Every structure is written in structure tokens, then in C-alpha cells.
Amino acid sequence: MSRRATAPYFFRFLFLTFLFSCLSRCGAAEFDILLKFKAALHSSDTHAFHSWIPGNAPCNFTGVLCGSDGSVTEINLPNQRLVGVLPLDSICQLPSLRVLYLGNNFLHGPITQDLNNCTRLQHLDLGFNFFSGRVPDLSSLSKLELLNLNGSGFSGPFPWKSLENLTNLAFLSLGDNQFDASPFPLEVLKLRKLHWLYLSNCSLQGQIPTGIGNLVLLTNLELSSNDLIGNIPADIVNLKNLTQLELYANGLTGNIPVGFGKLTSLRNFDASTNNLEGDLSELRSLTQLISLQLFENSFSGEIPKEFGDFKYLVNLTLYRNNLTGSLPQRLGYWTDFDTIDVSENYLTGPIPTDMCKNGKLKVLLMLQNKFTGEIPATYSNCSTLTRFRVSNNSLSGSVPAGIWGLPNLNIIDFAMNHLEGAITSDIANAKALWQLYIANNRFSGELPSEISEATAVVSIDLSSNNFSGDIPLSIGKLKKLNIIQLQDNMFSGRIPDSLGSCVSLNVINFANNSLTGQIPSTLGTLPSLNSLNLSNNQLTGSIPASLSSLRLSLFDVSHNRLTGCIPQSLALEGYNGSSAGSPGLCGSNNGCYGPCPSDSGSSVGLLTLVFCFVAGIVVLIALLGCFIFIKSKRRNDEQDRALSKDSWNVKSFRVLSFSEEDILNSIKEENLIGKGGSGKVYKVILGNGKELAVKHIWNSKSEGRKSQSSSTAMLKKKRSGNPPEFDAEVTALSSIRHVNVVKLYCSITSEDSCLLVYEFLPNRSLWDRLHTCQMRELDWNTRYEIAIGAAKGLEYLHHGYERPVIHRDVKSSNILLDEFLKPRIADFGLAKIVHASGGGGSDSSQVIPGTHGYIAPEYAYTCKVNEKSDVYSFGVVLMELVTGKKPIEAEYGENKDIVQWVYSKAGSRESMTEVVDERIPQGFREDAVKVLRIAIRCTARLPVLRPSMRTVVQMLEDAEPRQLVSIAIAEDDRTHDGVHTEDKNVDHIDQWP
Incomplete structure (x- = not known):
């Protein structure tokens, strides 16, 4: 071969060698960049970087993809638990990087780097991370087709202007970030290639602009949970490719736009929790719908019958509207129907028969209609x-027998109908049943013993029916039972002793039956019972002394055939009238009851006295024999007692002017002044005249269960560890300093006892002042000051404390009043501190904390607690202040409380004025109605609709009585703006759900 012929091969060899050398250098550079990226992040739970090691080519790294030339084009590491600060500018130095997926990790810190290195990126997914600060300017990312920053932790103003350069975007997801409030960004309307737009929960305000209909390629549009108002734009009907439209939780008004039925590709439509109105006729042609959610609006008219022929519809939720007519009878016939909720409308006609035709239905909610x-x-x-x-x-x-025993059913709620027949033995199969509500019907027959096999039951309400026969003896098997209401029936026989085995019981109501026999002493062993109503029966015998250990907010055994002396702790003022109608009962010297009459003149009493005299002589002789022994032991006993004093542990939380001996020597029955939520309360008067209140915390394993013991004996009983109520109260109160929260001076503990020492509040509780024989006239100004003071105390607990405290037992008896009737929040035995992790804000215990009448309705479904549960309870207190009535009273009607009663009267200003306490003068009634409206907002059924305590305080300040405003102006020399505080936000106050 000639030299000329071999030359091309030689130059080809040189070119390939040079190219290989360049690629090697480029590969080495990419390798270094990737290792720096790895060094900035770490992942402890996965093997995301296991293969990112020297000797391995970058294209073999986990999550790394390369192009045909071997350069890195994609990094795909979502859901890898990556932790660290993202070196975005560094990783963008990869020359061919087009795709960066790092969503669902734990990346944090701000992104302050210049994004000019990232101009080649086409896909950027940083969603669901924990970044901070602002989103950087995005103008340089003009090639982006996908941008996902959803739920990524960013805040501050979003650079909407920079979106104008991102005209290639097909996927834009920016929702669930705390951006500064802004109008709907018009820059988005220029992104004509968008297929996906997610802007939910990112602080958008104002109207959805006309022009949204120009984004004709959209298949998904989500604008939920913002502050959008006005009508749904008419041109939205141009988005014929839409499969999902989410507009819920805004303030949208008006009708569904004309022509909406053209969106025939729509599969999921949710415009719930708005102010939309009109009928649903525009939806009759949306045959591809899978889920339709329009609840909490003002829609009216009939539900289109065409819905019954939709072959894909599995979720229909239309509750809280004004819909009329009947449901389409073929609903569910074609589909695997999953959920229907049409509650709180005006629907009529029968229940469709085929919604579970395919055996998939899980939720059937049709309450409060006219079916x-x-x-x-x-x-x-x-x-x-x-x-x-x-x-x-x-x-x-009658209810079909098999329904009682459906194996996965959590809630049976048939209350307030005209149903009849019996509960069948099938209920033994209801292993998942939590709640059985069938009150106010015509059910009859005996309660089957098989109900004790439904061991998951938490709440039973059979009240106002025609049940008869005995309460099953096996009822004690229901260990999780929290509420049992059998009132207003014809039950007879004895109350089963086994009920004392239902250790989670909170409420027992057997009133208005024909029960006989004695009250079981085992009820006194129930650790959580706080409401016991056995009134209007034929019970005999005495009130068991064991009931003295209960922490009852409601106790009623009136109108029975009981005899004997009422236990002292059950004769306190708060229980006044609870034993009326049993002539054989007598009270003690404490509280509102007169003393039991002496029966020394009876023959039985005389024989008893003779016996005691003879026995006394025998005892005296025995004592003479022991005298010398006792005298010899006295010196040793005194030494032991002196040593025992050293075992007391005093933890002070404020400057003390007393010793533990001052306190211990005063814990006597004659100093008992009441029972708190978790123990007995004693009044202590120090030598200098200072008054204190001392709470002796019960321990369910010892002192709290034996009411016969003296207080001194209770202090000596053994137990292990502090009671949870003690720990909760000390933890909550030890470092709190607020004028409207009771002062905790110290705790005094030993191996044997737990005492808490508080300031003494001489005017007792708000409950006493409103509802008992200690009742005192409270003018409106005083009631208002009590309301706003208590609100500020709760506001501090929820918002002003380093770790928010949830009280969990807000009620009028836990609002104490000082000598000037200024309020203090007290009794933190059920309090719960929200930990930094966020996990402390809920409690999924089957035992419902709180007091009957004050407990928020969400407990019935979730048994979970947060600060909005306190808000509900405070709303009940406000209703007490305005109406002067108790949370539970007979006049409200069967199974109703003060909240439902007030709601029923809230149709107009005139009817609301009627519920105001007649002791409040006419000139203050408008002011009282303002507070009542705040109470209504606080007691909204859904926690999310209740205001925070901070907002409650603001609303109460806006509702300040006119006389107080005038006084404040007269006492203040500063210039006033001429507009009364009460008038500034009158619309804000008058709006209630």
C-alpha cells in the first residue's frame, strides 16, 4: 500500500484519539460535578448514592441518565430522602443536563444562586421539599417545559413577571406555598402551551380573569384554596380538553357558566365551599364525570336525572345546598359507586336501590333531608x-336485618325518622361499628345481648324510642364504650353491675325509663365518667358512696325512690336539684342542701346507742392495756414523722411566702370547697390571712376510688408515679404568666401524694355565678369583661406561649373569678402541649376528653383534638354568658344542646334577641347579640370554619358594649378618630356560618 493511501487512516486515528481524550476530560469534569453534588446532600434511609463511587462511570450512577454521546442529560432522584442545601448552580454546570427531578425529599435552605447556568433545563421538579425564602428570578429558564415547585416551602413574593419568558411551559405547578397575596397573575395567560396548571393554595386574590379560556390545551386546572371571588369566567367553557377542574374553597359567586356542558372531557369537577348558586342543569351532559363535588354552596333546583345514567360516576357530594326533588333512581346502576353525600338539602322521595349494586359503596350520607x-x-x-x-x-x-351486622360499618345513624321494629341479633357481626345512633324513632323490643359482641363501639344513642326489657347484663364487654344514652324508653330491671367494666365511659344517660333496684356501686370505679343522669326511674336504696370519687359535671338522680344521706361531695352547689323528687333523701351541711334529720328518737337508733355504749366500755378496757405500749412507741413515731417530712418535694414556680407544713396541715375535710376536673380542692388560709387553693390530684389506682377514706389517709396511700393529670397541669402551668390564667405557686409531691397550690379565687367559677344557688346578678358589662378576659387567656395558651397549649376542657366551671370578677382559666388536668414536631396536637384516644355539652362534634368521628376544639368549647361558654342557660337543658328538646338550640333561633335578629338572658337590660341586648354571633362562629361544625382564638379576641374587642366605649372615650384624653370601634367591623361581626 502506498504512503498516500495510508494517510487518511492515519489522520482518522489522530482525530479519534483527540476525540477520546476530549470525552475523557469531559467525563472527568462531570464526574467531579456529580461527586460535589453528592457531598452536598446525604440520604440515610436509602441507597440513592450507593453506586456514586470512584471507578464507576457517571452513566452507571443511580438516577443518572446519559445521552448517546455519554454526557449526563438527566438526574432523577425523587423520593430518596435527600437532605441538605441544594447546590443548584453547581449541578447546572453539567453541559447537557436537561432534566432535574428532586421532588419529595428534605432539601432545605434558600436558593440564592444565579440560575444562568441552568438555561438548558427543560424539566425542573423541586416540589415537596423544605426550602425557605423567595423563589429566585426564573427569566433565564426559557427552555423549561415543566416547572414543579408545589409544596416546596417557599414564601414571600413570587416572581410572576419572569413567567413571561417561559413560553414553552406545558406543566406549571406552584401551589401549596406561602407566597405573598397577589391578584391572579396575568403572565400565566400568555403560556399558551400549558397542559397542566396548579395554583391552589398560593394566596391568589381577586377574580379569575377573562382570558383563561385562551389556554385551550389545558387538561388540568386547579385554583382551589385561595381568596378568589366573583363569577367563574364565561370563557372557561372554551377549555374543552379539561379532564380536571378544581375551584373549591374560594369565594366564587354566581351560576355555573352557560355552555359549561361543552366540557365533555371533564372527569373530576370540584367547586365546593364557595357561594355558587343556580341549578345544575349545565352538568347534565358531562357524561365522563367520575367525581362531582359541589358541597357547601347555594345550588337549588333538582339534581339532573341524567346523573343516573353516567357510566363512570363514583363520587357525588352535594351536601349543604338547597337542592330539591328526588335523587336519580338509577344512581350507581352502571358504576362501582363509592361515595354519595347529599346531606342537608331538601331532597324528597325514596333512597335509590342500586348504589351498592356492584358491591363497592363505602359512604352513604343522606342526613337532614325529606326522604x-x-x-x-x-x-x-x-x-x-x-x-x-x-x-x-x-x-x-323496619331496618333490613343484615344492615345491623355489616362487617365494615363504622357508623349507623338512623336517628330522627319514623323507623320501627327491633335491633336484630345480626349486630353481633358489626365488629367495626363505632357509633350507633337511632334516637327519636319507633324502635321497640329488647336490646339484644349480642350488642356486647360489637366490641369496637364507642357511642350508643337509643334515646326516645320504645325499647323495653332489661339492659343486657353483658354490656360490660364494651370496653371502648364512651357514651351510652338510653333515655326516654321503657327499659326496666336493674342497671347491670357490669357497666362498671366499661372503663372508657364518659356519659351515661338512662333517664325517663322504668329501671328498678339500686344504683350499682361499680359506677364509682369509672375513671372517665363526667355525666351521669339516672333521673325519672324507680331506683331504690341509697346513693353509693363510691360515686363521690367521680369527676362529674352533670349528676342527676332526681325523681326516683332513693333514701339515705347524699354523699357530701355530691351535695355541692353545682349539683343543686340533682336529687329532687326522692323524699327519702337528705343532704349534708355542705352546699345548697339542708342537713339530714336526726333519727336518734327511733327504736333502732336507741338500740344502736346502747350497743355503742357497751362496745365503748370494751374498747376502753382494751385501750388501757395498750396505753403503755403506745406511750413507749410515741417517741419513735414522732421521729419517723419528722423524717417523713423530709420526703416532701416542693417545686416552686413563683416566690413563696409559705412552707409545705402550712399546706399539709390544712388538707382537711372541713376545708373542702369543691371538686375540680381531676381532684378535690381545699381552701387554705395562711397565718398572714392570705388565701390559697390546693388541689389534691386523684390517682385512679388508689386514692380516687375510695371515698370512705379521710383526706389524711388519702395522702398516705401508695402509688407509683405521678397521675397524668398532675403532670399535664404542672407542664402546662409551671411557666405560664398571664393575667387571665390561674397562678400556680408550687407543687408538693412525695412518694405518696401530689398537691398543687394555686391562688384562691373568692368568687368561685362562672358556672356558680350563672347556674347555682351561689348565683349572682351579672350585668352585661361584667359578662363582656369575663368573656374577653377568658378569650385572652386562651389566646395566650394557643398563640402566645412558646409551645401552644390545648386546654381540652374549656367550660364555665373552669373559668374562675377573682374578687373583682376578673376571669382566670383553670384546671389543666386534660391539657396537651403541642410539640414542635406537630404530633402533639392531636389525640386519637378512644376516651373523649372534655365535658358533655362542651365537647366539639369532631370527636364523634375522629376522637382527635386540636386548638379548634377549645374554640368550640369557648363558644359554648359565650352562649352561657349571653343566654344564662346551661349547655344541657330539657327545654332544648331531645338530644339537643345549647348550640343546636341557639342555631334554631338564629334565623333573624329578632329571634336571636329572644334567647338573650332576660336579666340583661334592653339597652344591652344588641351588644349581647353581637357576642352571640361570635359564639355561633366558634361553634361551627367544621373545625376549619371556626376562627382562631386570636381572631375571637379581635371580634370580641369589636363587639365592645357602647357604654364601655363611651366610658373609655371619657377617660382618655387622646384624640379619637370619630368612628366607634363597634361600628368599624359590624359586618365582620354579623357574618356567621
């Missing part, structure tokens, strides 16, 4: 059902 007819037998085989609620309708006939 008629029988419950279809087809649901007796619907084993997938978890919630079956049809209360407050006009249903009739």
Missing part, C-alpha cells in the same frame, strides 16, 4: 359500607 319510604333491602348485603347515615328524614318501616 321517605323504607331503607332498601339491597343494602343489607353491602359489605363494603363504612358509613350509613340517613338521620333526620321521614323514613319508615
Whole structure:
């Protein structure tokens, strides 16, 4: 071969060698960049970087993809628990990087780097991380087709202007960040290639602009949980490719736009929790719908019958509207129907029979309508059902037997209908049943013993029916039972002793039956019982002394045939009238009851005296024999007692002017002044005249269960560890300093006892001042000052303390009043501190904390607690202040409380004025109504609709009585702006759900 012929091969060899050398250098550079990226982050729970080691090519790294030339084009590491500060500018130095997926990790810190190195990126996903600070300017990322920053922790103003350069975007997700409030960004309307737009929960305000209909490629549009108002734009009907439209939780008004039915590709439509109105006729042609959610609006008219022919519809939620007519009878016939909730409308006609035709239905909620007819037998085989609620309708006939025993059913709610028949033995199969509500019907027969096999039951309400016979003896098997209400029936026989085994019981109401026999002493062993109503029966015998150990907020055994002396702790003022109607009962020298009459003149009493005299002589002789021994032991006993004093542990939280001996020597029955939420309370008067209150915390394993013991004996009983109530109260109060929270001076503990020493509040509790024989006239100004003071105390607990404190037992008896009637929040035995992790804000215990009448309704479904539960309870207190009534009274009607009663009167200003306490003068009634409206907001059924305590304080300040405002102006020389505080936000106050 000639030299000329071999030359091309030689130059080709040189070129390949040079190219290989360049690629090697480039590969080495990319390797270094990736290792720096790895060094900035770490992942302890996965092997994300296991393969990122020297000797391994970058293209073999986990999550790294390369192009045909071997350069890195994609880093894909979502859900890898990556932790660290993202070196975005560094990783963007990879020359061919087009895709960066780092979503669902734990990346944190701000992104302050210049993004000019990232101009080649086409996909950037940083969603669901923990970044901080602002989103940097995005103008340089003009090639981006996908941008996901959803739920990534960013805040501050978003650089909406920079979106104008991102015209290639097809996917834009910026929701669930705490951006500064802004109008809907018009820059988005220029992104004509968008297929996906997610701007939910990112502080958008104002109207959805006309022009949204120009984004005709959109398949997904989500603008929920913002502050958008006005109508849904008419041109939204141009988005014919939409499969999902989410507009819920805004302030949208008006009708569904004309032509909305053109969106025939729509599969999921949610415009719930707005102020929309009109009918649903525009939806009749949306045959592809899978989920339709329009609850909490003002829609009216009939539900289109075409919905019954939708072959994909599995979720229909339309509750809290004004819909009329009947449900389409073919609902669920074609589909694997999953959920229907049409509650709180005006619907009529029968329940459709086929919603569980395919055996998939889980939730059937139709309460508070006007449905008629029988419950279809087809649901007796619907084993997938978890919630079956049809209360407050006009249903009739018998319940199909199989429904009682559906295996996955959590809630049976048939209350307030015209249903009849018996609960069948099938209920033994209801292993998942939590709540059984069938009150206010015509059910009859005996309560089957098989109900004790439904061991998951938490709440039973059979009140206002025609049940008869005995309460099953096996009822004690229901260890999780929290509430049992059997009042207003015809039950007879004895109250089962086994009820004392239902250790979670909080409420027992057996009133208005024909029960006989004695009150079981075992009820006194129930650690959580705080409401016991056995009134209007035929019970005999004495009130068991064991009931003295209970922490009762409601105790009623009136109108029975009871005899004997009422235990002293049950004769306190708060229980006044609870034993009326049993002539054989007598009281003690304490509280509102007169003393028991002496029976020394009876023959039985005389014989007893003779016996005691003879026995006394025998005892005296025995004592003479022991005298010398006792005298010889006295010196040793005194030494032992002196040593025992050294075992007391005093923890002071304020400057003390007393010793533990001052306190211990005063813990006597004659100093007992009441029972708190978790123990007895004693009054202590020091030598200098200072008054204190001392709470002796009960321990369920020892002192709290034996009411016969003296206080001194209780202090000596052994136990292990502090009671949880003691720990909760000390933890909550030890470092709190607020004028409206009771002062805790110190704790005094030993191996044997727990005492808490507080300031003494001479005017007792708000409950006493409103509802008992200690009742004292409270003018409106005083009531208002009590309301706002208590609100500020709770505000501090929720918002002003380093770790928010949830009280969990807010009620008028836990609001104490000082000598000037200024309020203090007290009794923190159930308090819960929210930990930094956020996990401390809920409690999933089956035992519902709180007091009957004050407990928020969400406990019935979740048994979870947060600060909004305190807000509900405080709303009940406000209602007490305005109306002067108790949370539970007979005049409210069966199974109703003060909240439902006030709501029923809240239709107009005139009717609301009628519920104001008649002792409040006419000139203050408008001011009282303002506070009542705040109470209504506080007691909203959904926690999310309740204001925070900080907002409650602001609203109460806006509702300041006119006389107080005038006084404040007269006493203040500063210039006033001429507008009364009460007038500035009158609309804000008058708006209530």
C-alpha cells in the first residue's frame, strides 16, 4: 500500500484519539460535578448514592441518565430522602443536563444562586421539599417545559413577571406555598402551551380573569384554596380538553357558566365551599364525570336525572345546598359507586336501590333531608359500607336485618325518622361499628345481648324510642364504650353491675325509663365518667358512696325512690336539684342542701346507742392495756414523722411566702370547697390571712376510688408515679404568666401524694355565678369583661406561649373569678402541649376528653383534638354568658344542646334577641347579640370554619358594649378618630356560618 493511501487512516486515528481524550476530560469534569453534588446532600434511609463511587462511570450512577454521546442529560432522584442545601448552580454546570427531578425529599435552605447556568433545563421538579425564602428570578429558564415547585416551602413574593419568558411551559405547578397575596397573575395567560396548571393554595386574590379560556390545551386546572371571588369566567367553557377542574374553597359567586356542558372531557369537577348558586342543569351532559363535588354552596333546583345514567360516576357530594326533588333512581346502576353525600338539602322521595349494586359503596350520607319510604333491602348485603347515615328524614318501616351486622360499618345513624321494629341479633357481626345512633324513632323490643359482641363501639344513642326489657347484663364487654344514652324508653330491671367494666365511659344517660333496684356501686370505679343522669326511674336504696370519687359535671338522680344521706361531695352547689323528687333523701351541711334529720328518737337508733355504749366500755378496757405500749412507741413515731417530712418535694414556680407544713396541715375535710376536673380542692388560709387553693390530684389506682377514706389517709396511700393529670397541669402551668390564667405557686409531691397550690379565687367559677344557688346578678358589662378576659387567656395558651397549649376542657366551671370578677382559666388536668414536631396536637384516644355539652362534634368521628376544639368549647361558654342557660337543658328538646338550640333561633335578629338572658337590660341586648354571633362562629361544625382564638379576641374587642366605649372615650384624653370601634367591623361581626 502506498504512503498516500495510508494517510487518511492515519489522520482518522489522530482525530479519534483527540476525540477520546476530549470525552475523557469531559467525563472527568462531570464526574467531579456529580461527586460535589453528592457531598452536598446525604440520604440515610436509602441507597440513592450507593453506586456514586470512584471507578464507576457517571452513566452507571443511580438516577443518572446519559445521552448517546455519554454526557449526563438527566438526574432523577425523587423520593430518596435527600437532605441538605441544594447546590443548584453547581449541578447546572453539567453541559447537557436537561432534566432535574428532586421532588419529595428534605432539601432545605434558600436558593440564592444565579440560575444562568441552568438555561438548558427543560424539566425542573423541586416540589415537596423544605426550602425557605423567595423563589429566585426564573427569566433565564426559557427552555423549561415543566416547572414543579408545589409544596416546596417557599414564601414571600413570587416572581410572576419572569413567567413571561417561559413560553414553552406545558406543566406549571406552584401551589401549596406561602407566597405573598397577589391578584391572579396575568403572565400565566400568555403560556399558551400549558397542559397542566396548579395554583391552589398560593394566596391568589381577586377574580379569575377573562382570558383563561385562551389556554385551550389545558387538561388540568386547579385554583382551589385561595381568596378568589366573583363569577367563574364565561370563557372557561372554551377549555374543552379539561379532564380536571378544581375551584373549591374560594369565594366564587354566581351560576355555573352557560355552555359549561361543552366540557365533555371533564372527569373530576370540584367547586365546593364557595357561594355558587343556580341549578345544575349545565352538568347534565358531562357524561365522563367520575367525581362531582359541589358541597357547601347555594345550588337549588333538582339534581339532573341524567346523573343516573353516567357510566363512570363514583363520587357525588352535594351536601349543604338547597337542592330539591328526588335523587336519580338509577344512581350507581352502571358504576362501582363509592361515595354519595347529599346531606342537608331538601331532597324528597325514596333512597335509590342500586348504589351498592356492584358491591363497592363505602359512604352513604343522606342526613337532614325529606326522604321517605323504607331503607332498601339491597343494602343489607353491602359489605363494603363504612358509613350509613340517613338521620333526620321521614323514613319508615323496619331496618333490613343484615344492615345491623355489616362487617365494615363504622357508623349507623338512623336517628330522627319514623323507623320501627327491633335491633336484630345480626349486630353481633358489626365488629367495626363505632357509633350507633337511632334516637327519636319507633324502635321497640329488647336490646339484644349480642350488642356486647360489637366490641369496637364507642357511642350508643337509643334515646326516645320504645325499647323495653332489661339492659343486657353483658354490656360490660364494651370496653371502648364512651357514651351510652338510653333515655326516654321503657327499659326496666336493674342497671347491670357490669357497666362498671366499661372503663372508657364518659356519659351515661338512662333517664325517663322504668329501671328498678339500686344504683350499682361499680359506677364509682369509672375513671372517665363526667355525666351521669339516672333521673325519672324507680331506683331504690341509697346513693353509693363510691360515686363521690367521680369527676362529674352533670349528676342527676332526681325523681326516683332513693333514701339515705347524699354523699357530701355530691351535695355541692353545682349539683343543686340533682336529687329532687326522692323524699327519702337528705343532704349534708355542705352546699345548697339542708342537713339530714336526726333519727336518734327511733327504736333502732336507741338500740344502736346502747350497743355503742357497751362496745365503748370494751374498747376502753382494751385501750388501757395498750396505753403503755403506745406511750413507749410515741417517741419513735414522732421521729419517723419528722423524717417523713423530709420526703416532701416542693417545686416552686413563683416566690413563696409559705412552707409545705402550712399546706399539709390544712388538707382537711372541713376545708373542702369543691371538686375540680381531676381532684378535690381545699381552701387554705395562711397565718398572714392570705388565701390559697390546693388541689389534691386523684390517682385512679388508689386514692380516687375510695371515698370512705379521710383526706389524711388519702395522702398516705401508695402509688407509683405521678397521675397524668398532675403532670399535664404542672407542664402546662409551671411557666405560664398571664393575667387571665390561674397562678400556680408550687407543687408538693412525695412518694405518696401530689398537691398543687394555686391562688384562691373568692368568687368561685362562672358556672356558680350563672347556674347555682351561689348565683349572682351579672350585668352585661361584667359578662363582656369575663368573656374577653377568658378569650385572652386562651389566646395566650394557643398563640402566645412558646409551645401552644390545648386546654381540652374549656367550660364555665373552669373559668374562675377573682374578687373583682376578673376571669382566670383553670384546671389543666386534660391539657396537651403541642410539640414542635406537630404530633402533639392531636389525640386519637378512644376516651373523649372534655365535658358533655362542651365537647366539639369532631370527636364523634375522629376522637382527635386540636386548638379548634377549645374554640368550640369557648363558644359554648359565650352562649352561657349571653343566654344564662346551661349547655344541657330539657327545654332544648331531645338530644339537643345549647348550640343546636341557639342555631334554631338564629334565623333573624329578632329571634336571636329572644334567647338573650332576660336579666340583661334592653339597652344591652344588641351588644349581647353581637357576642352571640361570635359564639355561633366558634361553634361551627367544621373545625376549619371556626376562627382562631386570636381572631375571637379581635371580634370580641369589636363587639365592645357602647357604654364601655363611651366610658373609655371619657377617660382618655387622646384624640379619637370619630368612628366607634363597634361600628368599624359590624359586618365582620354579623357574618356567621
